[in-house]
Amino acid sequence: MNASLTAALTALLIVGGSSDALAASSVDLTVKGLITPNACNLPLTEEQPIDGSSPLELRYL
Amino acid sequence: MNSPTPAVFALLMAACTPAVFAASTTDVSVTGIITPSSCTPTLSEGGVVDHGKLTVKDLDRDQPTRLPVGEMNLAVHCEGATFFTLSTVDNRSGSSAINPVFHGLGKVNEDQDLGSVAFGVFEPIADSVPVTAIMSRDGGGSWGPSSYLGHAALTSFAAPGDTSTPIAMQDLSARLRAFTIVVPASDLTLLDEVPIDGHATLQLKYW
Numbered sequence: 001m002n003a004s005l006t007a008a009l010t011a012l013l014i015v016g017g018s019s020d021a022l023a024a025s026s027v028d029l030t031v032k033g034l035i036t037p038n039a040c041n042l043p044l045t046e047e048q049p050i051d052g053s054s055p056l057e058l059r060y061l
Numbered sequence: 062m063n064s065p066t067p068a069v070f071a072l073l074m075a076a077c078t079p080a081v082f083a084a085s086t087t088d089v090s091v092t093g094i095i096t097p098s099s100c101t102p103t104l105s106e107g108g109v110v111d112h113g114k115l116t117v118k119d120l121d122r123d124q125p126t127r128l129p130v131g132e133m134n135l136a137v138h139c140e141g142a143t144f145f146t147l148s149t150v151d152n153r154s155g156s157s158a159i160n161p162v163f164h165g166l167g168k169v170n171e172d173q174d175l176g177s178v179a180f181g182v183f184e185p186i187a188d189s190v191p192v193t194a195i196m197s198r199d200g201g202g203s204w205g206p207s208s209y210l211g212h213a214a215l216t217s218f219a220a221p222g223d224t225s226t227p228i229a230m231q232d233l234s235a236r237l238r239a240f241t242i243v244v245p246a247s248d249l250t251l252l253d254e255v256p257i258d259g260h261a262t263l264q265l266k267y268w
Contacts, residue, residue, distance in 0.1 A: 003238050011083055014176075022263060022264070023100075023267055024143070024264055025100060025102060025265050026262050026263060027103060027104050028262055028263070029104065029106060029110075029239075029260070029261040030110070030259065030260050031110045031112070031164075031166065031241055031257060031259030031260070032110070032133065032257055032258065032259070033111060033114065033128075033257035034113070034114045034115070034254055034256055034257065035114075035116070035117065035130060035243070035254065035255045036116050036251075036254045036255075037116075037117050037251035037252060037253065037254070038116065057167065
């Protein structure tokens with residue numbers, strides 16, 4: 001009985017007041033980034049034998 | 062001692078009776094709203110998901126590309142146990158390329174929709190107890206389990222045993238995830254750098 005009463009009251013509260021909430025607050029959400037059409041390649045002009053392994057990484061700024 | 066004469070009585074009445082020779086009225090109203098408690102939402106990372114710089118080679122040519130999922134903490138603190146709902150305003154309205162219930166990422170070349178971002182709330186905890194995220198698409202008339210957070214529905218939280226009714230909470234914490242999707246590269250004319258420009262306002266309403 002109490003649970004159903006609470007449910008009914010809550011529905012009334014939210015439906016009845018959905019356009020008239022007592023108060024509201026907000027915060028911004030941002031999704032950002034950049035897409036560039038140009039990709040850079042890292043061609044090596046000749047084989048560069050080196051000891052060990054050291055991956056060459058290219059980062060876009 | 063002599064008893065007061067009628068003239069003395071008349072003087073006393075005149076001195077003690079409020080002036081009622083003429084009267085007019087005006088209304089004085091005092092208005093305001095007493096809220097049960099105030100609630101404040103906060104987001105970690107400043108509410109920003111930054112996908113950094115991508116090249117066109119990072120995008121699938123023929124299929125939408127899902128970018129890494131952005132994640133932040135959502136916290137809501139109220140002064141007392143309060144019923145509240147969450148929803149968003151899409152500040153890039155009209156540019157959601159994948160689904161209109163998601164949020165837009167802005168337009169390319171003024172007429173090409175760049176993609177969409179969908180938000181969801183996960184692992185919600187209310188007042189130290191795990192709860193279930195619920196959604197209503199009819200303004201609060203009916204509710205069902207869903208992690209959806211957006212402008213097309215209300216989001217609230219319920220006890221796991223009864224997902225048809227929002228509960229009042231004082232403190233809520235949850236993970237807010239952003240699922241960003243960019244349209245196929247073949248749908249975009251990329252002659253210059255293009256910003257991913259999603260922006261929404263998370264609104265919390267409480268009663």
